[in-house]
Amino acid sequence: MVPHIFRHHRMVGDRMTRRFEVASLGSEIPQPRSPVSPRSDLLRVSIAEPRPGVLVIAPAGEVDLSTAGLLRKAAYDAVESGPDRLVVDLSGLSFCGSTGLVVLMDTRGHAYSHGVSFRTASAARPVRRVLEITNLLDVLGYRDDLDEALAAPDD
Numbered sequence: 538m539v540p541h542i543f544r545h546h547r548m549v550g551d552r553m554t555r556r557f558e559v560a561s562l563g564s565e566i567p568q569p570r571s572p573v574s575p576r577s578d579l580l581r582v583s584i585a586e587p588r589p590g591v592l593v594i595a596p597a598g599e600v601d602l603s604t605a606g607l608l609r610k611a612a613y614d615a616v617e618s619g620p621d622r623l624v625v626d627l628s629g630l631s632f633c634g635s636t637g638l639v640v641l642m643d644t645r646g647h648a649y650s651h652g653v654s655f656r657t658a659s660a661a662r663p664v665r666r667v668l669e670i671t672n673l674l675d676v677l678g679y680r681d682d683l684d685e686a687l688a689a690p691d692d
Contacts, residue, residue, distance in 0.1 A: 580604035581629075582611040590621035591687060597629030600637030608637070612644040616651050623648050624686045627660035633667055641677055654678075658686035 580598040680686035
């Protein structure tokens, strides 16, 4: 039998993802999975300006595939409002999955491309552990204390 490649596309947040599957003629054609429904009930995001030019985004709840879009939109909107510094206060997160890490990395890149300094701070132990395991503490400019993140000099 001749194998066929089936390509599936779907939107995840702002991104189009692709998944490829191989099936033989005569086998059942794989069906694309339905996209995950957004769950804004699992995540709240607040934004504060503790001093001029500095914005603090404070997500509270869980960041996963179903909530990452909410955090991404808030973070990108904050960057595009033109602050000098953006700090993501992670103290309110009880969970941050790989999709949340992608959002933080993308936000960092978006901030730097707009000339905005970027920091993260104050993660609860489970979230901090994920940052440690993935070696993202330094990459994301992590500080243990929010005040330290606000006062730290730019890189």
